[in-house]
Amino acid sequence: MPRFCDYCHSYLTHDTPSVRKSHLLGKNHVRLAADYYCNKARQTEKPIFGKSRTAKKSRKRAQSSQGKEPERRWTLHCDTNRQKRQSHKASLAQQDLAPISVLEKLYRDSPAYAKVFVSECRLDTGQSVRLERLPQRANKRPQREAAAGPQKQTRNTLYKPDYSDAGSTASTALLPPPPSLAQWPACPPLQLASDRAAVATVQHVTRKLEARR
Incomplete structure (x- = not known):
């Protein structure tokens, strides 16, 4: 058993x-x-x-000779604990009244909630997909290519690939999807057949959060 x-x-x-000695001499x-x-x-x-007692008496005499300290002009008014609780409850009520989806309710208290569900904080993934995978060269002129090509998209716009030759830049145009997938007669729905599991999970999480309060 090693020594603790x-x-x-x-x-x-x-x-x-030897180990004990080296440990005792360590920094x-x-x-x-x-x-x-x-x-x-x-x-x-x-x-x-x-x-x-003489020291106390001398201190008191020195304080009385100096006089009282001048009063402060400005007073800091901080919120009481009751006001803080009321403001916290009001913010929670506003969050409950606001329209929210199932995923937002599940991941509201997660650490990376803002990076996914807040549009202002999201990282633009469409632009990173459009960029080529080749290493950046020093002899390239990205400003001229950007001026000749289409306008740069913002965060709020979704990336839509352009399969036509007119929108393509110096690189080759994107190939269209295979017709067997694009012209399928009956595509499977993208929605769940039943949202019972998601609703039960949301109810369970809300009960836990209410119990913590």
């Missing part, structure tokens, strides 16, 4: 004298042990000389 160091809160690799152990004993000394320290 109480100061460093770590296990030694081997329970041998990390020496620093942590020094901090431990320094904190212990501060907790148990006592004044060498007791407090005298």
Whole structure:
């Protein structure tokens, strides 16, 4: 069983004298042990000389001679805990009243919620798909190509590939999809047959969130 160091809160690799000696002489152990004993000394320290009454009297006289401190002109008015709770409840009520989808309700408290469901924070994936995979060369002129080609799309616009030769740039035009997939008589629906599982999950998550409050 390897030996445990109480100061460093770590296990030694081997329970041998050489390993113990090297650990005790290490910088990390020496620093942590020094901090431990320094904190212990501060907790148990006592004044060498007791407090005298003459020092208190002299301090009071000095304070009375200086006079009172001038009052502050500006006062900071912070919200009380009750006002903070009311504002928090109001914001939660506004979130519940706003139209929201099932996925947004599921991932509302997730860390990357804004990057997916907030349009202003989303990263534009269409532009990255349009860029070529070749490495960027120093002799290329991207500004001229951008001026000659179509206008740059924004975040809110969806990427729609142009299969015609007119919209193509110096690179070859995109090939159209195969006719067996494009002209299929009965395409399968993209919606779920039943949203029972999603609704049950949303109800379970909302119950948990309400219980935490």
